[in-house]
Amino acid sequence: MAEAHQAVGFRPSLTSDAGEVELSAPMLQEIYLSGLRSWKRHLSRFWNDFLTGVFxxxxxxxxxxxxxxxxxxxxxxxxxxxxxxxxxxxxxxxxxxxxxxxxxxxxxxxxxxxxxxxxxxxxxxxxxxxxxxxxxxxxxxxxxxxxxxxxxxxxxxxxxxPMLFSYQRSLPHQPVPSVQDTVRKYLESVRPVLSDEDFDWTAALAREFLRLQASLLQWYLQLKSWWASNYVSDWWEEFVYLRSRNSLMVNSNYYMMAARAGNAVHALLLYRHRLNRQEILPTLLMGMRPLCSAQYEKIFNTTRIPGVHKDHIRHLRDSRHVAVFHRGRFFRVGTHSQSGLLSPRALEQQFQRILDDPSPACPHEEHLAALTAAPRDMWAHVRRSLKTQAQEALEAVEGAAFFVSLDSEPAGLTREDPAASLDAYAHALLAGRGHDRWFDKSFSLIVFSNGKLGLSVEHSWADCPISGHMWEIHLSISLALRGAKTLSGNIDCHVFPFSHFGKSFIKRCHLSSDGFIQMALQLAYFRDRGQFCLTYESTVTRLFLEGRTETVRSCTREACNFVRAMEDKEKTDSQCLALLRLAVDKHQALLKAAMSGQGVDRHLFALYIVSQFLHLQSPFLDQVHSEQWQLAASQIPVQQIHLFDVHSYPDYVSSGGGFGPADDHGYGVSYIFMGDDGITFHISSKKSSTRTDSHRLGQHIEGALLDVAALFQEGQRLKRRGLGEEDSEHSRDSLPCHTRGSRAPTTATNF
The missing domain is CATH 1.10.490 (Globin-like)
Structure with a gap:
């Protein structure tokens, strides 16, 4: 999800916080250190490994x-x-x-x-x-x-x-794909968005890379795959996340919504207790194939600590308090007594005392958290002065189980203005006001005044601070707050529920639901911008030990052929439908290849890192990592929908979550299937861009979905119902339910 922004245009810094040497060491030493880190992780959880090792x-x-x-x-x-x-x-x-x-x-x-x-x-x-x-x-x-x-x-x-980590020792290592296959798949993926001249130039760079450098770089990756737990995941975490110097707000964090606060803190701590005891069942595909559970270890008690050149993750074995922010003030709330976890009532009383406390914030305390939204090197320098002058306060926040923000404003869906209320809800979770979230913490629980709540999640897993009132850092806070407010004010969030049909209709069409939506997004983007673009869709590689994600390049030649046919008045519905099935089949093939370790982008990323360690210049790899992903689109999986009746209890349905755009002139789109008959979309873009508009793309998505559905007989009835007499006047104003063959918007320009 948010990783798309971090992955774009990254440039690894091969220096350590101490100065010059650590990462400029020879490649063999770096591979040795990767394996050493893997073994240290195993030794740090010896007892868990013993219990799971005999499973x-x-x-x-x-x-x-x-x-x-x-x-x-x-x-x-x-x-x-x-x-x-x-x-x-x-x-x-x-x-x-x-x-x-x-x-x-x-x-x-x-x-x-x-x-x-x-x-x-x-x-x-x-x-x-x-x-x-x-x-x-x-x-x-x-x-x-x-x-x-x-x-x-x-x-x-x-x-x-099985316990949560029972399958870890039995999971296979992620394979290193053939470099020839990876380059071939890469060229195939960029062909639809490049001119003939640009493609010929890129293909020539690829041939030169295969001839001169590929075999050496591949040899080092093979060596690492034999020694370390995963040949790419530790580098992905370090170079894409921890070495990024950008603000975490919008760029790295993503948000999740829930419908009701209830006893959220107590429930989260109970979940942590079950997690520590491995009572959480491992995720099984088809009820049988286990996925890697390694990422569960850092959900709680985890903070991302800023460094001048590189951040690091600090994870504590236990924490018996949460850090709470309310009206510019920081509080430490204990969660346990000598007899164990406090009851929901006892926790509620502590939160009520905070809400009733009329005391003002200390000088500069109110805006202190804006530092976590500042560039990472700036925050690292300021944190050093905080650590010497307010170490106890800093430890209270960074040592917390998680961060809680008690917002004074209501949020969530309202009947009076559902669209605007959802947009505001999404913005509050993704960015807030720039100074009321501690973006370094692994996650922050945000509780609004009307009882709604959400999670803001730091994507690499890490971090959170305290109240500080030293005049020495006044200028730094002011600069950070100014930057945070600018970034927060620049994000354009739009959330809309699509209720014409959902997963059940797509299943009756005998198509993959994810492939169906991805093709509709390609059509919507083309109508919005009048061109195709590289599309970043994330999928998991947790079939392998310590696997994280891989990219599915959804803008394929088959997808482009389908979109062009939909915009061609001379094409019949049956011709478009045949092209749709080909495009969805291609998408599913790419998705399955990515899940099975045969994707393109993580392999190219690892090859690039090796080339940097060896100081080998590769114009081809430089070209690959200068690409712009102007559309990042991901599905949010729902695994617990069977636990409640979404029709009888709609307020309990999560609206999913979203993330910022991967490019300054691009879109971030996430979607979640709401039961069988609805889909909620989260769209983000930058207000500073003259080429994007989140609400405009939302209208194009709705129209594209109805147009794609109309290729099927049942979908034609859905489209007519969507433009029925009861709402035809409203539809003409706001729902661009395009007829096939309509031209792309006249404002769209190729960039």
């Missing part, structure tokens, strides 16, 4: 095996085929009176060896099974006998009652 067995299974061996020995049977006698001979001779003890120790050692061998065999078998991705590549709705057999074997070797 699908359990420590009790060892006791059962030992007891069975002892029983067999008592019955004068030797299940070890003489091995226990050899083990006894190797044990010290403590005299005849300890003969029985030596037998017990020999049985225990044999049981441990046999138990370990069985577990190792199970792990190897499960890892081999989880390395199979053929099920991803099968046509939608079909399952071969080979995949059915695979599912049965996974079920057998997966064991029962």
């Amino acid at each position: 699908p067995a359990s420590p009790l299974s060892w006791l059962f095996l030992f007891s069975a061996i002892q029983l067999a020995w008592f019955l004068q049977l030797d299940p070890s085929l003489g091995l226990m006698e050899k083990i006894k001979e190797l044990l010290p001779d403590w005299g005849g009176q300890h003969h029985r003890l030596r037998g017990v120790l020999a049985a225990a050692l044999f049981a441990s060896c046999l138990w370990g061998a069985l577990i190792f065999t199970l792990h190897v078998a499960l890892r081999l099974l989880l390395s199979y991705h053929g099920w991803l590549l099968q046509p939608h709705g079909t399952m071969s006998s080979r995949t059915k057999t695979w599912l049965a074997l996974v079920r057998i070797f997966s064991g029962r009652h």
Whole structure:
């Protein structure tokens, strides 16, 4: 989601906070350090690794095996085929009176060896099974006998009652794709948006890259993939997030909405308790294939600490308070007593005292949080003075489980003006007023005066501060606040619910719901700008150990052919429908390839990082990382919709969340399926851009969805209903339900 903005045009700084040396070390040393970081992570959670390392067995299974061996020995049977006698001979001779003890120790050692061998065999078998991705590549709705057999074997070797991290040791490592395949796929992805001359130039750069540098860079990546947990994820976190010097507000954070506050803080802390005990079930695709759970570890007690050249993530094992911001003041609210977690009522009383407290903010305390929205190097310098003069206060915020902002204004959907209220809600969550969010914290809980709430999430997982009232930092706060207000005021958010149809209609069309929406977005963008552009859609690579994301380049040649056909009056509905199916099939193929580790962008990113470490100039890789993503579009998955009835309790439905645009002249679009019959879109752009308008694109999206649906017989009725007599007057004014073949807007210009 928000990663699209961070990934665009990044330039890795190969220096450390200490000055010159650490990252300018030889490439082999960097690969060694990557592997060392992986092993340190494993050692830091030794007990969890022990419990999950023996899965699908359990420590009790060892006791059962030992007891069975002892029983067999008592019955004068030797299940070890003489091995226990050899083990006894190797044990010290403590005299005849300890003969029985030596037998017990020999049985225990044999049981441990046999138990370990069985577990190792199970792990190897499960890892081999989880390395199979053929099920991803099968046509939608079909399952071969080979995949059915695979599912049965996974079920057998997966064991029962898995904990959150149970599958981590069995997940395969993310493979390094063939560099030739990656370059070929890249050229295929940029062909629709480049002129013939530009494409020929790019292809020539690619051929030169394959001839001169590719094999060396690829060799280093292969070496890293053998040694480290993941060949790309640690570099992605470091160079795309932690080394970015831009403000976190809008650029890195994204927001999430919920419909009712309830007992939010208590519920989040209960969730943390279950997380620490691994009582959260691992995410399983198809109810069987586990995804990597590594990212769960840093949800709570985590802060992104600013550095001059590079940030770092600080994660605490535990925290027994939350930091609260209200009317310019910072508070430390304890969450536990000696007997454990405080009750919702006890927490509510503490929050009420904060709300009733009439005391004013200390000098400069009110706008202190604006520093977290400042450029990272500036915030790093100011934080050093804070750390010496207000260390206790700073620790109170950075050491909190999470950050809570009690806003004095209401927010959320209103019946009087639903569109404007949702837009304001989205803006409040994404940017606030620039000084009322601590953007460094892994997440901030925002509670509005009418009980609505939301989450503002820092995308790399990290950070939060305190009240400070030193005159020495007055100028820095003023500059940061000015920048934060400018950035906040420049973001144009638009949220609109699309209620004409939803996932159930798309399923009846026998199309992928995500592919359907992505093609409609391509049509909407073309109508908005009169051209095609590179499109960034994020998907997960959590099928692999410590996998994060990969990019699906949704603007394909097939998508462009479909859009051109929709704008061509001479094309029939059946011709457009055939092109739509081809475009959706292509999109699904790209999505499945990305999920199975065969994407384009993370491989090119890793090759680029290696080239920088080796000081090798590659015009091709420079060209790749200078690309502009003027459309970033992602679906927000819904996994818990079965827990409530969305028709009977619509107020409990989350409206999803959004993120800032990836380009100053681009759009950020997220969407969430609301049950089976609705979709909510979140659109963002920059007000400073003369080429974009979030509300205008929203109208184009609504029109494009109806036009694509009209290619199907049932969709024609939906379109007529969308322009029915009861709202035809309103529709003519605000809903651009285009007829096919309508020209792109006359204001659109190719840039």
